[in-house]
Structures are given as structure tokens and as C-alpha cells.
Amino acid sequence: MNVLQESLIELIRRTSAEVPDDVSRAILAALEREKQGTIAASAMRIIEQNIELAKRKSQPICQDTGSVLFYVDCPVGYDQLAFEEAARAAVKEATRKGYLRQNSVDAITGKNDGTNLGPGAPTLHFHQHRGPEVEVRLVLKGGGCENVGAQYSLPDESLKANRDLEGCKRAVLDAVLQAQGKGCGPGVLGVCIGGDRATGYEYSKLQFLRRLDDRNPDPVLDKFEQDIMNIANELGIGPMGFGGKTTLLGVKACAVNRVPASYFVSVSYMCWAFRRQGVKLAEDGRIEQWLY
Amino acid sequence: MISLTTPLDESAVRALKVGDEVAISGVLFTGRDAVHKYLHEGGALPEGLSLRGGIIYHCGPVVIKDEAGRWKVVAAGPTTSIREEPYQWQIMRDHGIRGVIGKGGMGPRTQAACKEYGCVYLHAVGGAAQVLAERITAVRNVYLMEKFGSPEAIWEIEVRDFPCVVTMDAKGQSLHETVFASSKAKLEELLAAQNK
Numbered sequence: 001m002n003v004l005q006e007s008l009i010e011l012i013r014r015t016s017a018e019v020p021d022d023v024s025r026a027i028l029a030a031l032e033r034e035k036q037g038t039i040a041a042s043a044m045r046i047i048e049q050n051i052e053l054a055k056r057k058s059q060p061i062c063q064d065t066g067s068v069l070f071y072v073d074c075p076v077g078y079d080q081l082a083f084e085e086a087a088r089a090a091v092k093e094a095t096r097k098g099y100l101r102q103n104s105v106d107a108i109t110g111k112n113d114g115t116n117l118g119p120g121a122p123t124l125h126f127h128q129h130r131g132p133e134v135e136v137r138l139v140l141k142g143g144g145c146e147n148v149g150a151q152y153s154l155p156d157e158s159l160k161a162n163r164d165l166e167g168c169k170r171a172v173l174d175a176v177l178q179a180q181g182k183g184c185g186p187g188v189l190g191v192c193i194g195g196d197r198a199t200g201y202e203y204s205k206l207q208f209l210r211r212l213d214d215r216n217p218d219p220v221l222d223k224f225e226q227d228i229m230n231i232a233n234e235l236g237i238g239p240m241g242f243g244g245k246t247t248l249l250g251v252k253a254c255a256v257n258r259v260p261a262s263y264f265v266s267v268s269y270m271c272w273a274f275r276r277q278g279v280k281l282a283e284d285g286r287i288e289q290w291l292y
Numbered sequence: 293m294i295s296l297t298t299p300l301d302e303s304a305v306r307a308l309k310v311g312d313e314v315a316i317s318g319v320l321f322t323g324r325d326a327v328h329k330y331l332h333e334g335g336a337l338p339e340g341l342s343l344r345g346g347i348i349y350h351c352g353p354v355v356i357k358d359e360a361g362r363w364k365v366v367a368a369g370p371t372t373s374i375r376e377e378p379y380q381w382q383i384m385r386d387h388g389i390r391g392v393i394g395k396g397g398m399g400p401r402t403q404a405a406c407k408e409y410g411c412v413y414l415h416a417v418g419g420a421a422q423v424l425a426e427r428i429t430a431v432r433n434v435y436l437m438e439k440f441g442s443p444e445a446i447w448e449i450e451v452r453d454f455p456c457v458v459t460m461d462a463k464g465q466s467l468h469e470t471v472f473a474s475s476k477a478k479l480e481e482l483l484a485a486q487n488k
Contacts, residue, residue, distance in 0.1 A: 042313060042457070043417050043457075046417040046420045046423050046455065047417060047420060049420075050422045053426065057422065059367060061367075061419065062418075062419040062420075062421045063351070063369050098366055101443060102442055105441070110326070114442075142419075144371065144372045144395070144396070144419075173483075177472075180472060181396045181397050181468055181471070182372050182374065182396035184418035184419045231479070235478050235479055236471070236475055237471060240415065241397070241471055243470075243474075271418065
């Protein structure tokens with residue numbers, strides 16, 4: 001086994017067993033907000049215990065260890081094929097060790113070969129940059145929250161959503177309403193305004209690489225994020241849809257160009273078991289630094 | 293907190309109401325998409341297995357074999373239940389189950405079947421795979437493993453104080469319906485207020 005492969009197994013292990021610090025802080029704040037003695041507070045306490053237990057036992061936070069999504073920033077000339085081979089070997093080994101569930105099945109036959117490898121699994125996104133660093137980010141996204149993602153095409157008369165920011169807000173809040181209970185809230189939204197159908201969802205997912213406590217550098221999008229967060233947390237949906245004060249832990253939005261004829265709002269939902277980690281790799285493939 | 297022990301009897305189940313926190317001890321049977329579709333299409337339960345008075349848990353656990361070759365559940369939270377909405381009522385009717393554990397709630401057909409056959413929907417905390425796995429004390433058996441693979445198989449597991457909330461009771465009440473209606477009304481009110 002090569003060094004890179006070992007680093008990636010460790011990245012998978014830690015991503016599956018630990019939520020990053022920014023998420024952990026947001027969950028603790030939510031627990032404090034919920035009224036003692038309510039089923040919402042009970043749910044948040046179980047969530048908090050679960051995070052602590054998974055980390056201590058180094059076992060998956062959630063049994064749905066999700067789609068395995070790698071995001072790789074690398075210098076020009078980096079051997080992407082070798083990386084892909086190492087990533088596939090790491091996924092297979094991490095599955096054998098129980099860091100990942102046998103979670104990937106043939107789309108048509110439903111057959112599960114127990115390796116988590118197959119067409120599109122794992123998914124790798126490469127992005128070249130001019131610097132020398134190799135940074136690998138990993139998101140494990142479970143099916144429950146993936147199933148409540150939604151894409152809106154504006155205008156949408158039923159939502160009174162026109163082709164403007166207000167319309168985008170209505171679309172996103174509809175997604176929050178529809179997701180209740182099903183996506184393992186309190187959750188985090190990744191939103192993309194614009195793009196085509198495929199890139200819209202792609203960019204919405206990229207938002208999950210941002211820290212929960214960051215602020216959008218674009219003041220218009222920053223306000224958009226805050227507005228949605230504030231309204232959503234007044235709806236009384238609460239943890240697991242049990243009713244309560246915290247419906248969302250965060251909203252992260254971006255805008256990408258669209259063709260004049262299309263106006264998509266793509267919403268990806270991430271459950272509270274927000275599994276995201278990243279590493280900066282040394283030249284020989286060792287982990288030099290954790291990114292979250 | 294109300295303690296329940298399997299097999300559940302009908303009167304105890306009918307006495308439960310939406311919002312009750314319960315702790316279950318006894319036996320659970322996991323079953324998710326493949327099992328529900330299979331039973332719906334008339335598939336037979338494996339020999340020796342009866343679900344009567346039992347609880348189906350919508351869960352695809354992570355299970356490994358320890359050094360001694362025994363099954364060990366290492367992660368076992370609920371999966372989204374609504375996918376079983378087309379089938380659940382029939383399993384309540386034909387197999388005499390008294391409880392379903394899952395997440396996200398279920399629809400009107402399941403709600404009606406809960407009332408008719410004396411069954412409740414119990415909500416476990418989604419994603420809490422470790423806390424819930426700790427309440428699993430033993431794996432008794434596994435069925436349909438060859439056919440469906442590990443996450444989709446029926447795992448017969450022993451639990452102690454497995455925590456859930458009743459969100460659909462046998463009286464026709466659903467917490468999911470109530471919260472959906474109130475949050476929808478609140479959203480309309482907030483959107484209308486900001487446009488004034």
C-alpha cells in the first residue's frame with residue numbers, strides 16, 4: 001500500500017467518524033437554544049452524544065456513509081490517474097475496515113458487490129491551480145438528505161416565485177418546508193442560483209466545502225443567506241421535524257451565470273451529520289495538515 | 293419516558309399517543325426497501341421467522357464480524373420511511389406488526405393502517421447511528437442476506453432501552469402533519485409580512 005493510499009484511508013476514517021469543529025459548535029449552540037424537556041431537546045442531546053461517541057469509538061457517525069465525493073486541488077501536471085487509483089483502493093479498504101458501509105449498488109440490478117466501487121463511485125472532482133499544493137477534500141453525503149435536494153425553474157407560479165432574488169428565496173424556503181423531518185435536520189443548505197441543471201447542483205454541493213461560520217464575501221448573497229436562515233428558524237420545524245427552534249444550521253449560496261432562457265435555483269441539503277474533512281498532502285503523499 | 297417490551301400487545305400500543313418518548317427493549321427486525329417490496333409482491337418470510345407482535349426497524353446497519361466470528365452492529369440509525377409508504381399498510385395487515393421505527397414519518401395509508409390494525413410509528417433520531425447501535429445488545433439472526441445484501445437484509449437484533457418518539461399513533465394523529473401545517477402557515481405569514 002502506498003503512502004497516498006494510507007493518507008486517503010485516514011481521511012475517510014476521520015470524515016466518517018467526526019464532524020468538523022465548525023459543525024460541532026453549531027450543533028452545541030442549537031442544543032442550548034432548544035427548550036429543556038421538549039422532544040426537540042431530547043433529539044439534540046442524542047445527536048450530541050452520537051457525535052461524541054462516534055469520535056471516541058472511531059466509527060461511522062451515521063450508518064449511511066453516503067456518496068463518496070472527493071474534491072482535489074492540484075498543481076498542473078499532477079498525476080490524476082494515479083490519484084484515482086489510490087482513491088479507489090482507499091475506498092475499498094476503508095469499506096473492509098467498516099469506516100464505510102457497503103453502500104454502493106448497481107443502478108439497474110441493485111447488486112451490491114461490497115466494495116463501494118463502480119461507475120461514478122467514488123466521484124472525483126479535480127481542479128488545477130498554479131501553486132504546488134495538493135489539497136484533498138472529502139464529503140460523505142447520505143441518501144436521506146440527498147433525496148430532499150430540489151431544483152426549481154423560475155418563474156414558479158405555485159410558489160409566487162418570480163425571476164428575482166425574492167423568487168429565489170421563496171424557492172429555497174419551499175425546499176426547507178418540503179424537507180422537514182426527512183433530511184435529518186437541523187441541516188445545512190447549499191444553494192446555487194443560475195447555471196444549467198447539472199452545474200446548478202454541482203455548485204450547490206460545492207458550498208458544503210465552506211465553513212459554517214464563514215460569511216459570503218458578496219453582500220447581496222450574504223444577506224440572502226442570512227434572510228433564509230432567519231426565516232427558516234422561525235418556522236418551528238425543529239430537529240428531525242419534531243417542532244422546535246433550530247431548523248437550519250447554515251445556508252451557503254453562490255450564483256453562476258445562466259443562459260437568458262433558464263433560471264434555476266438548485267438546493268442541496270446536508271443533514272446534521274455533516275461529514276466533511278480535508279487534508280493538505282506533502283509531496284510524498286503524507287498528510288501535512290488537516291483543513292477543517 | 294415509557295418503557296415498552298416486545299412482543300407488544302395491542303392495548304399497550306393503542307394507549308400510546310403522539311409526542312410520547314419511549315424506550316424499547318426486546319427484539320427488532322430491520323427491513324427496508326428491498327424487504328418491503330418483496331413482501332408486498334407476495335414474497336414469503338424465511339422459515340422460522342414471524343413478525344407478529346414485533347417491530348420493523350427501517351434501517352440498513354453497518355455490521356461486521358468480530359474476531360470470534362460473531363456479528364457486531366457498529367452503526368444503526370433509521371433510514372427515511374416514506375419510501376415504504378406504498379407497502380407498509382399491507383405488512384401491518386398481513387404480518388401483525390405492532391410498531392414501525394424509522395425517520396421522517398409516513399403518509400395517509402400507513403396512518404390509516406395504524407388505526408385499523410393497532411400499530412404505531414416510532415421516530416428514532418436520524419443519523420444517530422452510534423447512540424442507537426449501543427442500545428443493540430446482540431444479533432440473533434440474519435435473513436435474506438444472500439438475496440438482498442447486508443444493508444437490505446432482515447437483521448433480528450436484541451435491544452435495550454432503544455429511544456424513540458411516537459410521531460404517528462393508533463388514534464389517527466400525526467406529529468408530521470401537525471408540524472407541516474403549522475410551519476407552512478408560518479412561512480406564508482412571514483413572506484406576506486415582508487412584502488407589506
